[in-house]
Amino acid sequence: MSALLLAWRYLRARLLLNLLTAVTVGFGVTLIVAASAVSSSTKTSVMQSAGGYQLLVAAKGSPVQAVMSSLFFIDAPTGNVPLELYRQLRADKGVARVVPLNMGDSYRGFYVVGTTADYFALVADMIGRSVRTDPPKRVFEKPFEAVVGAGVARDLGLKVGDRLVGIHGFIDVPADLAQPHETFPYTVVAVLEKTNTPADKAIFTTVETVWAIHHQDLPEGWEKPLATAETAHHDPGTGRRGRASEITALLVQGKSYMDLLRLSSTIGRSPSAQAIFPARIVTRLLDYLKIGEGVILGVSWLTTVVAFFAIMISMLAATADRRRQIATLRALGAGPGLIARIVLLEASLIAAFGALAGVVTGRGAAYLLAVLLERMSGLRLDVRPVASEDMLTVLAALALGLLAGVIPAYSAYRQDIAQNLSPSF
């Protein structure tokens, strides 16, 4: 009979206690695995998403807020920038593409973003292929046409032909507090494929639609005037606020990095706008997140240390309870090394089972967090079912179990056979 089988039988004999000890190990491993998996995939995903946008031009204010609102659609914009800037950037020879973002409304918690078809070209650059739509190759062509992201369509059950009424602002407020633009319903003309980018969580329409909804006339010289019939149909003709002169933000792609630096420097001198390199902001943001990650990992390791002592105490109690049985094994010819091996194997098995369960629950927790984050922000975290570092975690837990078993194993190794065999003992 092997030491492993004996260790296994002893483990089963104290199943509940050993399970609880393994749970302690599993809890620490769950935290470590989940925190590491979410952290690394968040970094990758956020950097991938932010990396698609070279330069963001937004109103003065918090750059983080500007990035969150314009890139990830999860915060209010910092304000508006002069429309003149859009014209200047379009005319600039160093600019390869400039995408306007016109925001101000939302629909059931999802941003309504006025933009141009170029936005989808940016998303296509990010995912490495053109963005498919249902029906194919259909985006907004006229005002009040809406293209909805895959996540929005899924969550709200929207389909082509549906009409929706946005509300002013970005919070999904109760009906009695909302300011709906009832006279300006959108018609869904296409649904975007799932891109795993923030585009999944927004509703897109033309830039002009947003102005129209907010009772603003098109800017002078705007090359894409609203169709008269559409305007007449949607606009009751009251409360007009003059011509539009601002836009929420601009996404700029330069022809070279030098062009981007020049543009950033020029825009930085403007009193009403700022130029932001999103990748830098996101990097800084991730640095802040590292502090939280460090705290979680600290707690995880602390839990693991507690687990270490839990295994040690459990095994010490087991060897004390088993003194007669250990003495019997010795009397039957088992060497002290075999007795120590049984104890070490038991401690390692407890740690290994805890660690394996911890990896499974940790990966599961990371997956659930990823689903939650995707629903909130559209960012998809690539949480793999298993990773090479999981094997390291299990091996580390095994080593921890072995280490925790050393003192109990030594105690079993040194036990006095004659004394412990005595029936009066």
Next chain:
Amino acid sequence: MDFRSGGRSVTVLSIPHLAVAAGSSVGLFGPSGSGKTTLLNIITGILTPSAGKVSVDGVDLGGLSPGARDRFRAERVGYVFQAFNLIAPLTALENVLLPMGFAARIPKRQQRSRAQELLERVNLGHRLHHKPAELSHGEQQRVGIARALANRPRLIIADEPTASLEPGLTQEIARLLVSVCQDDHATLLVASHDHAVLEHLQRVEEMKALNIADGTQAA
């Protein structure tokens, strides 16, 4: 042979001479504290005498390393305990298989069938897969006897083998112990204060006569 208890310099056992013929059955009789168990532990190499020589089956135990003493016990000695001392998480069959794993005497392929055969010999063929807690005291001791025979030992040591049994079982277990040892040509050494057990043995030695230690301080 002298034995000093623990670290103290008091000689608790001093036996000038004791010889047991191979294949015989000998009883050690005496009250509790007379040194029966200590003597058995010395004979099995669990305790080491402070002076003198102990030779079992031609092996001088004093010349063995601790590891060799473990191997000696595994290969040449079978142990029957007063409190049965079965390994609780193992079945009857596994308890008998256990010592076979400590010695390389029974080929692996034959171990299971031998364990089964031994349990059948002690009338427990129907209890192979029961754990000790599911067996009566008498059945547990019969498993203990089967376990002691597992490695075909030359010497069977039984320390108060019936002391934890109901009175009605004493004769049955004593008879069984003697008969299986005879069948296997094993020497049987029984420590007991129970005449009902000792009457089955060929020879009985009184500890009072064997042990001349008077508990005085050793030199």
